[in-house]
Amino acid sequence: MVEFREIGVIRTPHTDVSDMPIQPAGAEGVKGSVEVHPEFVEGLRDLDGFSHVILVYHLHEVRETRLTVTPFMDTERRGVFATRAPVRPNPIGISTVRLDGVRGSTLDVDGVDMLDGTPLLDIKPYVPDADERKDVRVGWLAGASERWKRKRSDGRFG
Ligand SMILES: C[S@@+](CC[C@H](N)C(=O)[O-])C[C@H]1O[C@@H](n2cnc3c(N)ncnc32)[C@H](O)[C@@H]1O
Structure with missing residues (x-):
C-alpha cells in the first residue's frame, strides 16, 4: 500500500458527478479555488509566476474499480488505462488549469472538472518545455x- 497526505481541498461549482465537464478543455471559464492546508503553504512560494498548474487529486467519490469502461467520449468498451475515466484502480485525477492568482493559502483557478471538496494531492507548474509533446497519436x-469541449458527464460511473 502507498499512503499520501491531503495537502488541500479543491473548491468548484460541481456538486454532482453527472452533467459536469469531463476535462478542463470543456470547463473554460468555470472558476474554482484550491485551499492549501497551512502546513504546506510555504511550498506555494514562486508559483504565482506560472499561468497554469497541474492539479493532482483523489477522485474521492469513486466507489468501484473497472478495468474496462465505456468512456464518456465513446460507445465502445476500452481498457481503463486507455481512457481518463474516474473508476480506476487508483482513482487519481490530473487537471491542467489556468492559475488566475495566488492569495495566501488560496489559488484561484479556471477550468475545473472535479467535484467540490475533492482532496488535493499535489500541485505542479505546467511547463510546456517539459509537458508538451510533438507528433502525438491519440488512439x-x-x-x-x-x-x-461540449461533452458533459452522466451517471455511468456512479
Ligand atoms: C473523466 S474524469 C477526468 C478527470 C481528470 N481531468 C483526469 O483526466 O484525470 C472527470 C469526471 O470524473 C467525475 N469526477 C470528478 N471529480 C470527482 C471526484 N472527486 N470523485 C469521483 N468522481 C469525480 C465527474 O463525472 C467528472 O466529469
Whole structure:
C-alpha cells in the first residue's frame, strides 16, 4: 500500500458527478479555488509566476474499480488505462488549469472538472518545455478534440 497526505481541498461549482465537464478543455471559464492546508503553504512560494498548474487529486467519490469502461467520449468498451475515466484502480485525477492568482493559502483557478471538496494531492507548474509533446497519436480519441469541449458527464460511473 502507498499512503499520501491531503495537502488541500479543491473548491468548484460541481456538486454532482453527472452533467459536469469531463476535462478542463470543456470547463473554460468555470472558476474554482484550491485551499492549501497551512502546513504546506510555504511550498506555494514562486508559483504565482506560472499561468497554469497541474492539479493532482483523489477522485474521492469513486466507489468501484473497472478495468474496462465505456468512456464518456465513446460507445465502445476500452481498457481503463486507455481512457481518463474516474473508476480506476487508483482513482487519481490530473487537471491542467489556468492559475488566475495566488492569495495566501488560496489559488484561484479556471477550468475545473472535479467535484467540490475533492482532496488535493499535489500541485505542479505546467511547463510546456517539459509537458508538451510533438507528433502525438491519440488512439481511439482521434478526431474528438472539439467534442471534449461540449461533452458533459452522466451517471455511468456512479
Ligand atoms: C473523466 S474524469 C477526468 C478527470 C481528470 N481531468 C483526469 O483526466 O484525470 C472527470 C469526471 O470524473 C467525475 N469526477 C470528478 N471529480 C470527482 C471526484 N472527486 N470523485 C469521483 N468522481 C469525480 C465527474 O463525472 C467528472 O466529469
